[in-house]
Amino acid sequence: MLANSLRSHSNTYLCFDAIIIGSGIGGLVTATQLAAKGAKVLVLESYTIPGGSSGYFEREGYRFDVGASMIFGFGTQGTTNLLTKALEAVNVKLETISDPVQIHYHLPKGIDLKVHKNYEKFLQKLGDIFPHERQGIRQFYDECWKVFNCLNSMELLSLEEPQYLARVFFQHPLACLGLVKYLPQNVGDIARRYIKDPELLQFIDIECYCWSVVPADLTPMINAGMVFSDRHYGGINYPKGGVGQIAQKLVAGLEKAGGEIQYKARVSQILLDGDRAVGVELASGKTYYAKRVISNATRWDTFEKLLPVSKMPRAERKWQQRYQKSPSFLSLHLGVQADVLPIGTECHHIVLEDWQNMTDSEGTLFVSIPTLLDPDLAPAGYNIVHAFTPSWVDDWQTLSSREYEQRKEAAAGRVIERLEKIFPGLDAGLDYMEVGTPRTHRRFLNRDDGTYGPIPQRRLRGLLGMPFNRTAIPGLYCVGDSTFPGQGLNAVAFSGFACAHRVAVDLGL
Numbered sequence: 001m002l003a004n005s006l007r008s009h010s011n012t013y014l015c016f017d018a019i020i021i022g023s024g025i026g027g028l029v030t031a032t033q034l035a036a037k038g039a040k041v042l043v044l045e046s047y048t049i050p051g052g053s054s055g056y057f058e059r060e061g062y063r064f065d066v067g068a069s070m071i072f073g074f075g076t077q078g079t080t081n082l083l084t085k086a087l088e089a090v091n092v093k094l095e096t097i098s099d100p101v102q103i104h105y106h107l108p109k110g111i112d113l114k115v116h117k118n119y120e121k122f123l124q125k126l127g128d129i130f131p132h133e134r135q136g137i138r139q140f141y142d143e144c145w146k147v148f149n150c151l152n153s154m155e156l157l158s159l160e161e162p163q164y165l166a167r168v169f170f171q172h173p174l175a176c177l178g179l180v181k182y183l184p185q186n187v188g189d190i191a192r193r194y195i196k197d198p199e200l201l202q203f204i205d206i207e208c209y210c211w212s213v214v215p216a217d218l219t220p221m222i223n224a225g226m227v228f229s230d231r232h233y234g235g236i237n238y239p240k241g242g243v244g245q246i247a248q249k250l251v252a253g254l255e256k257a258g259g260e261i262q263y264k265a266r267v268s269q270i271l272l273d274g275d276r277a278v279g280v281e282l283a284s285g286k287t288y289y290a291k292r293v294i295s296n297a298t299r300w301d302t303f304e305k306l307l308p309v310s311k312m313p314r315a316e317r318k319w320q321q322r323y324q325k326s327p328s329f330l331s332l333h334l335g336v337q338a339d340v341l342p343i344g345t346e347c348h349h350i351v352l353e354d355w356q357n358m359t360d361s362e363g364t365l366f367v368s369i370p371t372l373l374d375p376d377l378a379p380a381g382y383n384i385v386h387a388f389t390p391s392w393v394d395d396w397q398t399l400s401s402r403e404y405e406q407r408k409e410a411a412a413g414r415v416i417e418r419l420e421k422i423f424p425g426l427d428a429g430l431d432y433m434e435v436g437t438p439r440t441h442r443r444f445l446n447r448d449d450g451t452y453g454p455i456p457q458r459r460l461r462g463l464l465g466m467p468f469n470r471t472a473i474p475g476l477y478c479v480g481d482s483t484f485p486g487q488g489l490n491a492v493a494f495s496g497f498a499c500a501h502r503v504a505v506d507l508g509l
């Protein structure tokens with residue numbers, strides 16, 4: 001029946017080369033890459049604007065980023081500046097503002113450290129706090145550069161495409177062998193090779209945790225090589241107009257290249273013909289067919305909600321045994337009087353009072369103040385402070401709406417109390433506040449339990465367990481942060497390049 005319907009649709013305008021479920025940056029990079037290669041592409045997004053966790057919302061003159069504002073991938077040189085490259089591929093441009101400091105850490109025992117874009121300055125300052133470890137510090141971070149230099153020397157495409165692998169190996173044999181060496185490794189083992197001071201090792205843990213949401217022992221070395229080096233190379237660059245601009249520009253490029261996007265188009269199921277994915281059905285009942293279906297939803301959403309659980313491939317079950325959902329976040333989007341922040345305040349802060357609490361719910365506090373880079377995001381005389389801290393959906397379930405509001409208020413109070421320690425007077429200078437919980441993330445981002453992404457259940461072999469874009473269901477691909485190499489905008493941009501490359505080869509483009 002479905003096969004007939006597919007055949008009858010295959011010659012109509014409803015049959016696309018590729019349908020992409022979701023317009024997160026992973027989905028949009030895939031879509032723009034495919035459209036640039038001449039594919040007929042349709043993106044279906046359930047929300048009213050593109051971007052997913054890189055979206056934005058506007059309230060009372062403030063434009064808030066939904067997610068974090070610390071953006072990698074906007075460098076101007078090398079091969080790892082994947083957001084720059086994704087925009088260029090569809091002839092769109094985005095102005096960015098360089099951030100001279102990646103993070104200002106406020107850590108236990110008064111450790112106060114800024115990660116300067118300048119590598120030597122960063123090593124100097126960290127060495128000033130741990131003078132007995134100066135050599136180990138340099139050896140560890142230099143090893144991260146080795147990973148980065150391998151990646152940054154080659155074109156980055158699908159590792160599932162043998163011809164590409166043969167080509168890069170032929171062009172860059174040493175870099176490929178370098179990456180093969182690091183792929184199964186985690187940061188903790190390499191850090192301990194050079195560093196002995198337990199407190200410095202805890203610092204390496206939070207260096208990893210603040211983007212991978214796991215300590216060094218569970219963080220893949222390849223990803224650390226990217227993050228710990230690119231912050232000093234391409235740097236951290238904020239998009240003028242807010243993080244939401246990245247998706248807006250990619251959509252403009254997609255449409256210029258002939259692709260299509262629909263909003264308020266929630267996919268309710270992936271249609272199968274036998275075992276093959278052939279299209280999607282929307283919550284509205286409308287169906288679309290395509291030669292290939294690409295899901296930018298998380299793997300949990302894709303295989304547990306968009307497909308019958310009885311069809312879950314064995315490979316997915318195994319993946320779920322290796323990886324679990326990371327916590328979501330409790331987020332405070334604040335508008336505050338500008339004079340609350342001392343002159344010279346940095347854009348991104350990490351606050352932790354006790355090392356023992358680093359991975360706990362409400363343990364580490366993340367703070368972004370994007371208006372210090374782009375003041376136009378707030379009314380004159382005000383700043384945006386986005387403070388967020390890990391939180392599990394379970395703590396927010398089965399509450400009456402009154403209990404939910406009370407719990408939100410209490411949690412917001414605890415976060416503001418902590419913010420007061422670094423920005424005294426913030427409470428009194430508050431002009432606007434909106435509190436999001438894991439339930440908010442689940443609802444607006446369509447992410448199961450509002451999760452930030454997959455994290456290893458136990459120590460795994462680096463990135464070896466992360467699946468690429470093809471799935472065990474023919475015709476179905478995944479893209480985004482539940483595919484190799486995981487969370488992060490530049491990481492999902494890589495996943496998008498790789499997915500589009502593999503799909504284009506499969507389509508014979």
Ligand SMILES: NC(=O)c1ccc[n+]([C@@H]2O[C@H](COP(=O)([O-])OP(=O)(O)OC[C@H]3O[C@@H](n4cnc5c(N)ncnc54)[C@H](O)[C@@H]3O)[C@@H](O)[C@H]2O)c1
Binds near residue numbers: 050071482
């Ligand atoms: N570095 C930073 O500061 C920063 C900022 C924001 C986001 N990020 C990263 O971005 C990554 C997420 O990107 P991503 O590409 O994986 O995706 P995403 O989760 O951001 O977006 C997925 C999109 O798919 C849509 N969607 C899901 N299910 C759907 C369905 N059934 N029908 C229609 N639409 C559906 C959602 O509405 C959402 O727009 C995260 O890893 C996060 O770390 C990083």
Ligand SMILES: CC(C)=CCC/C(C)=C/C=C/C(C)=C/C=C/C(C)=C/C=C/C=C(C)/C=C/C=C(C)/C=C/C=C(\C)CCC=C(C)C
Binds near residue numbers: 069176222226
């Ligand atoms: C041939 C042969 C033999 C071989 C071959 C081999 C090879 C070639 C290999 C390759 C590999 C590759 C390509 C890889 C790749 C990778 C990548 C790209 C990676 C990337 C990564 C990235 C990342 C991880 C990023 C991340 C970031 C993030 C997550 C961020 C976040 C942030 C946040 C959350 C913020 C917060 C903070 C504050 C606020 C303070």
